[in-house]
Amino acid sequence: MNTKNFRARMLKRELLVGIFLKTPALENIEVLALSGLDFICLDCEHAPIDRRDMDTCVAMGRALDIPTLIRVPQGSRVEILKALDVGATGIVVPHVNTVEKAQKISRYARFGHGGRGFAGSTR
Secondary structure, three states: OOHHHHHHHHHOOOOOOEEEEOOOOHHHHHHHHOOOOOEEEEEOOOOOOOHHHHHHHHHHHHHOOOOEEEEOOOOOHHHHHHHHHOOOOEEEOOOOOOHHHHHHHHHHOOEOOOOEOOOOOOO
């Protein structure tokens, strides 16, 4: 499994097996990347994972080509931008229970038109 095919596999509704990680250590990412899992999700809602930890773990996930998602603490623009700016493959947003919330989150995660800005960095 690699990051390039993750979205296509999700859209095909394939069974994907992953793990929620609450301990942000590079060694954990390395072991999990070699385990045969389809993805890792850093749980920033229920664990003390800061932006530096996110950045480091996502960078290791990218280096080892395992999709790394981030479960943000809330669906705010700031939290979504932090996760996407460090290069997360995707985000998991808790407590989305209305169409309006889902639309707002979708806007926050897209470039332009009131969404995210653009920076020319690699992530």
